[in-house]
Amino acid sequence: MFRAVGRYFRAIGYLITGRIDQARQTLSANPNVMRATYDQVIRDKTARIHQYKDAVAGMISQEEKKKSQVKSLTEEVKKLESLKAGSAAMARKLVAKYNGDVEAVKQDAEYTRCQTAFRDFSTTLAEKEQRIVDLEGDLETLAKSIGGHKIQIQGLLRELDKIREEKHDAVADVISAREEQQIADMVAGISADRTSQELAELRDLRREMKAKARISREMSGLDTKRDEDEFLSYATENVMTDEFDALIGLTKTEDRGHGESDEPTRIPEK
Secondary structure, eight states, rough: OOHHHHHHHHHHHHHHHHOOOOHHHHHSSHHHHHHHHHHHHHHHHHHHHHHHHHHHHHHHHHHHHHHHHHHHHHHHHHHHHHHHHHHHHHHHHHHHHHTTTTHHHHSSHHHHHHHHHHHHHHHHHHHHHHHHHHHHHHHHHHHHHHHHHHHHHEEEEEEEHHHHHHHHHHHHHHHHHHHHHHHHHHHHTTTSHHHHHHHHHHHHHHHHHHHHHHHHHHTHHHHHHHHHHHHHHOOOOOOOOHHHHHHHTOOOOOOOOOOSSSSOOOOOOO
16 A cells, blocks of 8 residues: 555656656747856856866966975075085095094094084985975976866867857747747647637637527518518519510510500591
């Protein structure tokens, strides 16, 4: 039972969904709705492209920052190399001072200071150089990634321009198709508007009113009276015509009354 109830409600849901989809399709075919839908799609795509540009701009900012770091580290490396060379030069002076006596040079505190500085400069220099290598690797990766994203953004912008052009073409096609369909429906007699139906209703009403008027005349005797008047008028006209023809001698012999003579009437003598 519960399964049947569940199937029943699912069927209702499918029915509602189908009707909603059908209504949505009908609305989507409206030129104004289609134009607004295209505008919304264009706005959404434009917003996503702007977000994409912002992300790429962040990558470019990182690239510029890393380039600045490489430049700064390069200057530090040059300075460390100079300091390293300076500490070595001071140590060589000590060697010259003691005429190459190793024990005397090493016992001098200046030697220890130069040696410690040389080691620190060398260690720091190696770290800086490794950092530069790492940054240059990051910059190479960023440059490739940024280049690919720029190409993709250009493609998205071209697609957006095509959608803008497509909007006008699509709306024009829909309007033209609807006009053609309406004309075809009118020619086929299946137009969706009420023009043909209203004409048919008017013609039916005209025939109905004429039929009612004819029945009313027959029921009230108007047709009989009209027929009698027509017959009397015709008879009177024929009698007058016969009388006129007789006076002017156009009446045929066989139409004259029995006992009439063809000779002219004689006037009796006095």
